[in-house]
Amino acid sequence: MRQAAQDAAVQGRTFVEMREAPRSSLMFRTAKLLCESGEYVCVVRDISATGARVRLFHAPPPDTHLFLELANGDRYGVERMWHRDDHMGFRFSCTIDVDHFIAEPSLYSRRPIRLKLQRPVDVVAEGIASPAVLLDISQQGARIEAGRKFALEQKVRIAIEGQSSRLGCVRWRSGYTHGVVLQQTFKLDELANFALALQPFGATDPNAPSPVALRYA
Incomplete structure (x- = not known):
C-alpha cells in the first residue's frame, strides 16, 4: 500500500x-x-x-x-x-x-502542410481519364503519379471516388510525377475533413463527420 x-x-x-x-x-x-x-x-x-x-x-x-x-x-x-x-x-x-x-527554422521558404495519402484517383485531361495515385495534398495543391505524362500548364481534373472533382493546372513534372496547383484552395478545416474521409480512421469511424463538399465554378 x-x-x-x-x-x-x-x-x-x-x-x-x-x-x-x-x-x-x-x-x-x-x-x-x-x-x-x-x-x-x-x-x-x-x-x-x-x-x-x-x-x-x-x-x-x-x-x-x-x-x-x-x-x-x-x-x-x-x-x-x-x-x-x-x-x-x-x-x-x-x-x-x-x-x-x-x-521553425528551414533551408526553404515556409511551405504549407502536406498530407501523404497514397489514394487511387483518375486524372482527366482533354476528356481522357487516366488512372493515377494521389501522393499528397495541401491547401493549394496536390502531387500525383500517373501512367502518362501531362504537359506543363495543362488543365486537369482529379476525380476521387466519393468526393467532388478538383480542377487544377500542372505546374511541374518529374518523370511521371506531377505537381498540380488547385484552381480553388482548401480552407484548413476543409482540408482536414477531406483527408479524414480518405484515410482508414475516417473510413471506419462511424462518428467521424462527413467531409466538406467543395465544388468548382
Whole structure:
C-alpha cells in the first residue's frame, strides 16, 4: 500500500510539473499528427518544453502515441494525455527546445502542410481519364503519379471516388510525377475533413463527420 501511494505521488508530481512548465502561446501554427491510421491536420495553440495543446477539426485519431510534425519537417514524439471538445493535450517524449520549435527554422521558404495519402484517383485531361495515385495534398495543391505524362500548364481534373472533382493546372513534372496547383484552395478545416474521409480512421469511424463538399465554378 505504501509503495502504491508513493508511485501515485510521483505520478502526480510529474503531471503537475508538466502542467506548470512555462507555456508559450502560438496563436496559429499549422502542423500535422502522424500515427498508424494516417496523417491529420491540427493547429498548435501553445507549447512548453514538456507538452503541447493542439486543436483538431474532427474526432481525434484513436492512437495514444503519435508524432507531431511541423511544416519544416521537424518531428516530435508525443503521448496523448487528454482530449476535450476539439482540443487535445500531448506530452513530448523528451524535453524540447521551445525557441527552436517557435522559430521553425528551414533551408526553404515556409511551405504549407502536406498530407501523404497514397489514394487511387483518375486524372482527366482533354476528356481522357487516366488512372493515377494521389501522393499528397495541401491547401493549394496536390502531387500525383500517373501512367502518362501531362504537359506543363495543362488543365486537369482529379476525380476521387466519393468526393467532388478538383480542377487544377500542372505546374511541374518529374518523370511521371506531377505537381498540380488547385484552381480553388482548401480552407484548413476543409482540408482536414477531406483527408479524414480518405484515410482508414475516417473510413471506419462511424462518428467521424462527413467531409466538406467543395465544388468548382
